[in-house]
Amino acid sequence: MPLRALLCLVLLFVAVDACAAAPAPVARQPHPPGAAIASGHARATQAGLEMIRAGGNAFDAAVAVSATLAVVEPISSGIGGGGFFLLHDGKTGKDVFLDARETAPASATPAAFLDEKGELDRDRATNGPWSAGIPGLPAALVHLAQKYGRLPLRTTLAPAIRLAREGFEIYPRLEKGYASRRAVMERYRGTRAVFLADGTPPTTGEILKQPELARTIELIAEKGFDGFYRGDTADKLLAAVKEEGGRWRADELTGYRVKEREPLRFRYRDWDVTTAPPPSSGGVALAEMLQMLEGWDLAKLDSAHRHHVVVEAMRRAYRDRTIYLGDPDFVKMPVRRLTSPDYAAGLRAGINPDKATPSALLPGQPAPLEDDETTHFSIIDADGNRVSATQTVNLLYGSGMVAPGTGVLLNNEMDDFALRPGTPNAFGVMGFAANAPEAGKRMLSSMTPSFIESKDRLAVIGAPGGSRIITEVLVGILGYDAGLDAQQVAALPRFHHQWLPDAISSEPGAIDAATVSALQAMGHAVNVAETPWGNLQTVSWDKRANTLEGGSDPRNPVGSAEVLPSGSH
Known part of the structure; x- marks a missing residue:
C-alpha cells in the first residue's frame, strides 16, 4: 500500500492532520455515474449487479443481494432471520426505513427463559426453537420488490435459488463457525440433513447444496408473502418448532408485517x-x-x-x-x-x-x-437510489436449528430481549423493562x-x-x-x-x-x-x-x- x-x-x-488531496474543481453532478455494490460475499455482489444489468434499480439489487447472502452466509443471516433496510428514492428524495425485525411469539414470556433457580436459562435463550423469533426477512424481500423494485421476484430471487440448488464453495468462516456450534446444531435432524448430508461436517472447498432452501425461496418467488407465511412452508415451520418443544402459532406467522418507519x-x-x-x-x-x-x-x-x-x-x-x-x-x-x-x-x-x-x-x-454474526450490504445506482441494509440470525448459525423440509435456519434473536432484567445477553449487553419480551414485540437491535x-x-x-x-x-x-x-x-x-x-x-x-x-x-x-x-x-x-x-x-x-x-x- x-x-x-x-x-x-x-x-x-x-497525530496526522490531513492526507486526502482536495478534489479537482469539477462541477457537482446530479446523479451517480453508474452503480456500486459492496457486500459480505462476492456471489451476492454479483447477484446485485446482475439485476442492474437486467434493468433493475438499487431496490431490485437489494432483493437479490439479501436473498443470496441468506444462502451463502448461513453463519450470519438467512430467511429465518430479519433485518433493517434504509432506502432512499432518488426521484422523490424520500428516505424510508423498512423494519423487518423478528417478533416475539406469545409463548416467549420472561418466565419461559428462567431455570428452576430463577436464573436465565442461557441454552434456551440462544439455542433451538425457544430462542427464535418470528422471521421478518422474507416479508421484507416481498415488500421491497413489490413497492420499490422494477423486476418481479422470480427474477430478483433467481440467483439465490440457483446457488441454493447448485451449491457454492464452503469457505473458512463457515467451517470454523460450524465447528464452534457443532454440538448444538447436530441436536436437530433438519440441521443434520443440511450440514451433514455427506456424513461429515462442512469442510472448506466442499460444495454446500441446499435444495430444500431453494424450494422455499421458489415459493416466495411464486406466491410472495403467502409462499412463506402460509401454506406448505408455514406448516413445516410450525411442525418443526412443535417437534422440538417450542410454541409458535399460525396466526403469528400470517400476522407478521414489515413496518415502514x-x-x-x-x-x-x-x-x-x-x-x-x-x-x-x-x-x-x-x-x-x-x-x-x-x-x-x-x-x-x-x-x-x-x-x-x-x-x-x-x-x-x-x-x-x-x-x-x-x-x-x-x-x-x-x-x-x-x-x-x-x-x-x-x-x-x-x-x-x-x-x-x-x-x-x-x-x-x-x-x-462478534466477527461473524450478521451481514451488511450497501448499494447506489445511477438514478440516485440507495440502500443500506443489515440482516442477521443473531449468533453464529442462529438457533442452530433448521426446520426439516424447508432448509430454513431459524434465528436466535430472542436473546436480544432483556429476558432477565439486569442480566447481560450473549453480547455482554444488559437491558431492562423497555426491552422485555411481549407477544408481537420486536427486540432491540444494534x-x-x-x-x-x-x-x-x-x-x-x-x-x-x-x-x-x-x-x-x-x-x-x-x-x-x-x-x-x-x-x-x-x-x-x-x-x-x-x-x-x-x-x-x-x-x-x-x-x-x-x-x-x-x-x-x-x-x-x-x-x-x-x-x-x-x-x-x-x-x-x-x-x-x-x-x-x-x-x-x-x-x-x-x-x-x-x-x-x-x-x-
Whole structure:
C-alpha cells in the first residue's frame, strides 16, 4: 500500500492532520455515474449487479443481494432471520426505513427463559426453537420488490435459488463457525440433513447444496408473502418448532408485517446523517456520540486524548441505550431528547478531558467477539437510489436449528430481549423493562444502516458485529469526515466501549503502546490485541469528480465491492 494511503488509514487515531488531496474543481453532478455494490460475499455482489444489468434499480439489487447472502452466509443471516433496510428514492428524495425485525411469539414470556433457580436459562435463550423469533426477512424481500423494485421476484430471487440448488464453495468462516456450534446444531435432524448430508461436517472447498432452501425461496418467488407465511412452508415451520418443544402459532406467522418507519436524521459538522430509528438502538447512539464529539477538533488532539473523548462518548451513549430503548410500538422513549444537540452538549460537559469516567460498578463479563454474526450490504445506482441494509440470525448459525423440509435456519434473536432484567445477553449487553419480551414485540437491535451526505460527497455505510456495530459505523463516519476513501474506511482499525463491562476493546495495532499507557494513566482499562471484528461494507459517490467507489472489509476475504459504470449494463 502506498505511504499516502497508509497515512490516510491511521488519520483518525494518530497525530496526522490531513492526507486526502482536495478534489479537482469539477462541477457537482446530479446523479451517480453508474452503480456500486459492496457486500459480505462476492456471489451476492454479483447477484446485485446482475439485476442492474437486467434493468433493475438499487431496490431490485437489494432483493437479490439479501436473498443470496441468506444462502451463502448461513453463519450470519438467512430467511429465518430479519433485518433493517434504509432506502432512499432518488426521484422523490424520500428516505424510508423498512423494519423487518423478528417478533416475539406469545409463548416467549420472561418466565419461559428462567431455570428452576430463577436464573436465565442461557441454552434456551440462544439455542433451538425457544430462542427464535418470528422471521421478518422474507416479508421484507416481498415488500421491497413489490413497492420499490422494477423486476418481479422470480427474477430478483433467481440467483439465490440457483446457488441454493447448485451449491457454492464452503469457505473458512463457515467451517470454523460450524465447528464452534457443532454440538448444538447436530441436536436437530433438519440441521443434520443440511450440514451433514455427506456424513461429515462442512469442510472448506466442499460444495454446500441446499435444495430444500431453494424450494422455499421458489415459493416466495411464486406466491410472495403467502409462499412463506402460509401454506406448505408455514406448516413445516410450525411442525418443526412443535417437534422440538417450542410454541409458535399460525396466526403469528400470517400476522407478521414489515413496518415502514421514519428514519432518524441529524447533522454532524458538514454531514447530513440519515440512520436507523428504534427498534434499532444504533441511530440514537450514533446521534449522541457524533453530536458529543462535535465539540472537539479531533484532528488537533493527540492520540490518547482523541481516543479518550471518543470512548467517553461511546460510554454515555451505550448507557442510554441500555436504560431507555426498545420497540417503539410498545415503549415510549425520549428519542427526541436523546438525539438533540442540547442533550449531547450536556453529556459532553460531563466528560473530564483528562480522566476516565468509571461506569456503574455492576457485575459483567467481557463482551464476546462478534466477527461473524450478521451481514451488511450497501448499494447506489445511477438514478440516485440507495440502500443500506443489515440482516442477521443473531449468533453464529442462529438457533442452530433448521426446520426439516424447508432448509430454513431459524434465528436466535430472542436473546436480544432483556429476558432477565439486569442480566447481560450473549453480547455482554444488559437491558431492562423497555426491552422485555411481549407477544408481537420486536427486540432491540444494534444494526445501524446509514447514509451520510455533504455538498460534495455521499456515502452508504453499515456493518455487522453485534453490540459493536454502532461503534464500527461511528469510526467509519469519522473516517469519511477525515477524507478517507471507501476502502480505507472499511479497513480502519477498531476500538469499542459499551458502558458495561467498563473496558476499551481494541483490535491488534488499533491503539499504539504509548497511547494505551496514556489511556491507562487516565483511568481506562484497555484490552489490547483482541481478535479483529466486524465486516463493514460501504459505497460512496464523489459528486464533484462524479466517481463511485466501494469498500469491502479486508477482514472478510470473501466480501467484495464492485462499481458498474453507466452504459455497461
